[in-house]
Amino acid sequence: MTANYPTRAVIREVGLRDGLQSIQTILTTEQKKTWIRDAHAAGQREIEVGSFVPARLLPQLADTAELVAFAKDLPDLFVSVLVPNLRGAENAIASGADLLIIPLSASRAHSVANLRKTPDEVVAEVARVRAARDAAGAKTLIEGGVGTAFGCTLQGQVDPDEVLRLMQALLDAGADRVSLADTVGYANPAMVTDLFSRAIAIAGDRFWCGHFHDTRGLGLANVFAALQSGVTRFDTCLAGIGGCPHAPGASGNVASEDLAYMLGSMGIDTSIDIGKLLTLRERVAGWLAGETLHGTLWRAGLPKTYAAAAVLAAA
Amino acid sequence: MTANYPTRAVIREVGLRDGLQSIQTILTTEQKKTWIRDAHAAGQREIEVGSFVPARLLPQLADTAELVAFAKDLPDLFVSVLVPNLRGAENAIASGADLLIIPLSASRAHSVANLRKTPDEVVAEVARVRAARDAAGAKTLIEGGVGTAFGCTLQGQVDPDEVLRLMQALLDAGADRVSLADTVGYANPAMVTDLFSRAIAIAGDRFWCGHFHDTRGLGLANVFAALQSGVTRFDTCLAGIGGCPHAPGASGNVASEDLAYMLGSMGIDTSIDIGKLLTLRERVAGWLAGETLHGTLWRAGLPKTYAAAAVLAAA
Numbered sequence: 001m002t003a004n005y006p007t008r009a010v011i012r013e014v015g016l017r018d019g020l021q022s023i024q025t026i027l028t029t030e031q032k033k034t035w036i037r038d039a040h041a042a043g044q045r046e047i048e049v050g051s052f053v054p055a056r057l058l059p060q061l062a063d064t065a066e067l068v069a070f071a072k073d074l075p076d077l078f079v080s081v082l083v084p085n086l087r088g089a090e091n092a093i094a095s096g097a098d099l100l101i102i103p104l105s106a107s108r109a110h111s112v113a114n115l116r117k118t119p120d121e122v123v124a125e126v127a128r129v130r131a132a133r134d135a136a137g138a139k140t141l142i143e144g145g146v147g148t149a150f151g152c153t154l155q156g157q158v159d160p161d162e163v164l165r166l167m168q169a170l171l172d173a174g175a176d177r178v179s180l181a182d183t184v185g186y187a188n189p190a191m192v193t194d195l196f197s198r199a200i201a202i203a204g205d206r207f208w209c210g211h212f213h214d215t216r217g218l219g220l221a222n223v224f225a226a227l228q229s230g231v232t233r234f235d236t237c238l239a240g241i242g243g244c245p246h247a248p249g250a251s252g253n254v255a256s257e258d259l260a261y262m263l264g265s266m267g268i269d270t271s272i273d274i275g276k277l278l279t280l281r282e283r284v285a286g287w288l289a290g291e292t293l294h295g296t297l298w299r300a301g302l303p304k305t306y307a308a309a310a311v312l313a314a315a
Numbered sequence: 316m317t318a319n320y321p322t323r324a325v326i327r328e329v330g331l332r333d334g335l336q337s338i339q340t341i342l343t344t345e346q347k348k349t350w351i352r353d354a355h356a357a358g359q360r361e362i363e364v365g366s367f368v369p370a371r372l373l374p375q376l377a378d379t380a381e382l383v384a385f386a387k388d389l390p391d392l393f394v395s396v397l398v399p400n401l402r403g404a405e406n407a408i409a410s411g412a413d414l415l416i417i418p419l420s421a422s423r424a425h426s427v428a429n430l431r432k433t434p435d436e437v438v439a440e441v442a443r444v445r446a447a448r449d450a451a452g453a454k455t456l457i458e459g460g461v462g463t464a465f466g467c468t469l470q471g472q473v474d475p476d477e478v479l480r481l482m483q484a485l486l487d488a489g490a491d492r493v494s495l496a497d498t499v500g501y502a503n504p505a506m507v508t509d510l511f512s513r514a515i516a517i518a519g520d521r522f523w524c525g526h527f528h529d530t531r532g533l534g535l536a537n538v539f540a541a542l543q544s545g546v547t548r549f550d551t552c553l554a555g556i557g558g559c560p561h562a563p564g565a566s567g568n569v570a571s572e573d574l575a576y577m578l579g580s581m582g583i584d585t586s587i588d589i590g591k592l593l594t595l596r597e598r599v600a601g602w603l604a605g606e607t608l609h610g611t612l613w614r615a616g617l618p619k620t621y622a623a624a625a626v627l628a629a630a
Binding site: 005186220255258261296305 | 531
């Protein structure tokens with residue numbers, strides 16, 4: 001039977017940003033470089049290495065410029081960073097990052113509480129970032145990431161029409177790419193199918209990435225639904241680090257190694273060597289002793305059938 | 316958009332059998348009755364209460380006949396039991412169970428090691444069970460459950476054609492229902508879509524149930540794929556108890572409460588009150604102190620949007 005999902009997909013590692021910003025342990029710059037180097041060696045080709053925010057807010061990400069420079073030296077590695085505003089974007093552009101992500105929260109309540117801007121004020125900031133990028137003649141791509149796209153712990157419901165309005169506004173303001181994120185783990189496969197199908201119909205190949213949290217265990221089911229809607233890039237964190245600030249002990253992002261396994265076993269090419277990724281997971285887990293880690297594959301290991309299954313499925 | 320999955324689905328609780336047979340703690344008959352009563356009160360309408368195997372093999376399930384009698388007194392509860400052979404089936408029929416499940420392992424290596432019969436010898440046993448059931452004039456339905464349907468820790472690959480041949484043989488031998496089980500957690504959504512679509516095309520409405528383990532985190536993604544293939548009944552264990560004898564510490568069956576949440580949030584009616592199910596989970600977790608439990612929802616709780624989302628999706 002013909003599969004209704006892509007033959008290739010990208011797993012974008014966001015553990016160094018979304019993961020590390022949410023936990024207590026602060027990794028050294030050398031540890032982060034080792035992580036980036038080993039992730040690259042395991043076949044990961046897109047990594048979000050940090051965030052250009054004031055060091056007093058997130059001291060654990062203060063070395064982002066150094067990490068961009070390090071990562072840019074690795075062959076074929078597409079390096080992204082998160083930025084909250086124009087100031088951060090200017091730093092990102094100066095750093096030579098390939099892509100900068102500006103988060104927008106579709107929940108007005110969440111946006112005001114977390115970003116101290118309304119969603120439409122973030123759209124206006126993206127227009128200023130685009131002007132600055134173009135004025136600098138820089139190649140850094142601009143991604144507008146619409147968060148709380150499936151609901152919000154403060155506001156509850158977030159209207160899908162409002163999510164898509166804001167996504168369109170980001171495109172109109174000059175975002176090269178747009179993404180949707182289930183920031184608080186409220187999505188289910190039915191919502192994912194509906195919203196991502198509509199988003200891709202609007203944004204076409206400017207639609208970039210799906211970002212799912214596993215807060216209620218539906219992370220991989222949501223990825224499978226999104227794959228069927230045509231999404232081919234997913235944010236994940238090694239060992240599922242990050243957690244959920246609104247649910248102590250709950251899972252954070254989908255675990256990179258679990259998604260690499262799911263996609264690989266389905267014959268979807270991610271370029272990732274899962275054995276190497278599991279070795280890296282063990283290394284990072286050692287650095288993060290005492291933190292709650294997540295993910296499932298690492299306990300059971302790969303099935304005896306794994307390599308053959310992937311080959312068969314790809315045939 | 317039109318959803319390509321059913322509007323109703325059944326979660327069959329197998330924690331009292333598949334879960335309890337795989338852990339050290341032995342629950343008392345009174346605790347099991349409380350579990351059955353509370354699961355029924357939470358809206359569960361199909362429960363596998365135990366297994367008719369010799370008490371020396373599984374002393375923790377020695378009270379199965381008493382549990383069938385207790386469960387049969389609860390209104391609208393469909394009571395099933397597992398049996399390994401004709402002797403067990405005779406006990407199940409005598410107990411008045413609504414359904415008996417005979418497991419068959421499609422992996423010849425696994426079948427011989429675990430059941431001490433080849434798969435075709437199990438088919439022959441099902442024919443004898445059917446004859447005994449009919450001779451007794453009993454109403455107990457016979458389900459043939461094909462396990463290791465996606466691979467096996469001993470043998471590795473299991474040929475899907477062989478899985479379907481054995482499923483057809485079970486139907487021919489007189490099984491009223493057939494099911495497929497990913498006994499060792501090797502399935503992925505692509506395999507599920509392929510095998511379940513073919514199985515339902517063969518068995519029609521005699522196809523009964525999907526049984527997934529969450530050993531590598533794909534349990535709910537596999538359920539979503541099976542739903543899209545037309546499967547409307549799933550085996551689960553409260554708190555995901557059971558584990559995997561081949562992978563210490565790994566997850567067992569899909570957790571009942573997580574699947575109830577996924578289906579409910581998608582607007583698929585399961586008749587289950589998740590709040591009550593989470594309360595029961597807490598109670599059972601208290602009895603199982605020291606055992607490794609699984610599942611995700613219980614940490615984070617229901618989303619603020621849950622009730623409204625379910626209503627919207629069902630509209």
